[in-house]
Amino acid sequence: xxxxxxxxxxxxxxxxxxxxxxxxxxxxxxxxxxxxxxxxxxxxxxxxxxxxxxxxxxxxxxxxxxxxxxxxxxxxxxxxxxxxxxxxxxxxxxxxxxxxxxxxxxxxxxxxxxxxxxxxxxxxxxxxxxxxxxxxxxxxxxxxxxxxxxxxxxxxxxxxxxxxxxxxxxxxxxxxxxx
Amino acid sequence: xxxxxxxxxxxxxxxxxxxxxxxxxxxxxxxxxxxxxxxxxxxxxxxxxxxxxxxxxxxxxxxxxxxxxxxxxxxxxxxxxxxxxxxxxxxxxxxxxxxxxxxxxxxxxxxxxxxxxxxxxxxxxxxxxxxxxxxxxxxxxxxxxxxxxxxxxxxxxxxxxxxxxxxxxxxxxxxxxxx
Numbered sequence: 239x240x241x242x243x244x245x246x247x248x249x250x251x252x253x254x255x256x257x258x259x260x261x262x263x264x265x266x267x268x269x270x271x272x273x274x275x276x277x278x279x280x281x282x283x284x285x286x287x288x289x290x291x292x293x294x295x296x297x298x299x300x301x302x303x304x305x306x307x308x309x310x311x312x313x314x315x316x317x318x319x320x321x322x323x324x325x326x327x328x329x330x331x332x333x334x335x336x337x338x339x340x341x342x343x344x345x346x347x348x349x350x351x352x353x354x355x356x357x358x359x360x361x362x363x364x365x366x367x368x369x370x371x372x373x374x375x376x377x378x379x380x381x382x383x384x385x386x387x388x389x390x391x392x393x394x395x396x397x398x399x400x401x402x403x404x405x406x407x408x409x410x411x412x413x414x415x416x417x
Numbered sequence: 418x419x420x421x422x423x424x425x426x427x428x429x430x431x432x433x434x435x436x437x438x439x440x441x442x443x444x445x446x447x448x449x450x451x452x453x454x455x456x457x458x459x460x461x462x463x464x465x466x467x468x469x470x471x472x473x474x475x476x477x478x479x480x481x482x483x484x485x486x487x488x489x490x491x492x493x494x495x496x497x498x499x500x501x502x503x504x505x506x507x508x509x510x511x512x513x514x515x516x517x518x519x520x521x522x523x524x525x526x527x528x529x530x531x532x533x534x535x536x537x538x539x540x541x542x543x544x545x546x547x548x549x550x551x552x553x554x555x556x557x558x559x560x561x562x563x564x565x566x567x568x569x570x571x572x573x574x575x576x577x578x579x580x581x582x583x584x585x586x587x588x589x590x591x592x593x594x595x596x
Contacts, residue, residue, distance in 0.1 A: 240421055240567055240580060241443055264420055264443040265572065266455045269536040274453070276445045353532050355541045357448040362534045380573045388419055390569065390580060393444065394559045401419060401569060402581030 240390035240399060245309055246275060247294040247327075247336045248286035255327045255336045257319050258283040259310035261391035262358070263295070271365040273347060276358040282313055284359065287349060292333035293363060297343040299387040300400050305340075332366040342386050344369040419569035419578060424488055425454060426473040426506075426515045427465035434506045434515045436498050437462040438489035440570035441537070442474070450544040452526060455537040461492055463538065466528060471512035472542060476522040478566040479579050484519075511545040521565050523548040 241261035248256045263275035273295060277284045287293045298306050305323040312319055320327050326339040330346045337344040347363025354360070376382035389400045420440035427435050442454035452474060456463045466472045477485050484502040491498055499506050505518040509525045516523040526542025533539070555561030568579045 240419075240562070240569060242419055262444045264453075264455075265441045266453070266539050267535040267537040270534070272534050274443075274445070274539065276443075351532055351534055353530055353539075353541065355449070355451050355530055355543070356446040358446040360445050360453065360532075360539075360541070362532065362539070364534075383419070383571050383574060383576070383578060390419060392562050395562060397562070399562060399580040401578040 240392050243298060243306060243389055243391045243398065244275070245296040245298060245306060245338060245341065246277075246283050246287075247296055247330075247338060248283050248292070249290050249335060250282060250286040251289050255320065256282055256286050257296075257309050257323075257325070257338065259306050261393065266362060272350065272362050273345065273365060274360055274362050276360045278358055287361060290334040291349040292330070292335040293347050293349065293361070294330055294333070294335045294337040295345040295347060295363075296338040296341040297345075297386065297388050298341045300389050301387070302341060303389065303398055330367075337369065342371040342374040343381050343388075419571050422477060422485060422568055422570045422577065423454070424475040424477060424485060424517060424520065425456075425462055425466075426475055426509075426517060427462050427471070428469050428514060429461060429465040430468050434499065435461055435465050436475075436488050436502075436504070436517065438485050440572065445541060451529065451541050452524065452544060453539055453541050455539045457537055466540060469513040470528040471509070471514040472526050472528065472540070473509055473512070473514045473516040474524040474526060474542075475517040475520040476524075476565065476567050477520045479568050480566070481520060482568065482577060509546075516548065521550040521553040522560050522567075 246258045250256050260275050266272050266274040308323045327336045328339050333346045333348050345365050346367040348366050350364045351362040370381045374381050374385040389398050425437045429435050439454050445453040487502045506515045507518050512525045512527050524544050525546040527545050529543045530541040549560045553560050553564040568577050
């Protein structure tokens, strides 16, 4: 605990757009910049991701929690998730996948490796592009947590939590020691 | 964003205890239950983890942010981190590693696989044991977020954030549809 909440965008084998919500993912490498997600083979997204060797990570804001929940509990096999959740599909620029226009932060990822420790397969995606809405950028030009308003999932409680207080900068001990 | 904040406990090649703070980690498999962490090979912890094929994940509470920060910015090569941070080392029961008594939630993990997508190596640990302080357990006997008070790290801001509002249960859409 706690895990991020990400929506994964892929095309299926027939080229139809698919979206799935995952909480088991994270940054896994700095050079090259790469992220990882864990999926069960049985999911619709898993097959499409392997077929197209690409996926997007779409980071929702707290205001999207209802749409994310709807995406999380329905299968791409059951119809058009995007329409039901009020989300718009946009074709990725650099990889063979799609992203969600309404979510403020989108990563286009190229599948570079995988590992299967058990029921879940772990996929490594090299980040080919990052798209951020202009209104979530801070004064440094990077996405700001206060503006993106991402949220987290706690599996044992099946619950989502927003982020609260900025607890201060990390590495304060080092900065104090060297200043 | 956002990433969890975990302290990783290992023994070094000489058998001395070592502790490192990581933010790049997460759950990666349900059967068997497994977690993953990403480390640079240059770290002291990486060598010990590979040598002993084991590590612990120690989940701190918000009140431990100072200790975690201190652990995060000093190397095991530079002396006794535990003493400096006011933390107590306890030998793990089931794996060849150590855990931190003061942190409310500890996972003992057996190294089962790894992958090297680039500068960071990604390690998969099968969870051999979970230890939780009694006072962080909820009425269902599971660790409660409200009691553990874990926190998150946002790398682009080099900042930590606590969790805020309980945004409601996930899978609400499904529950609503089936009730």
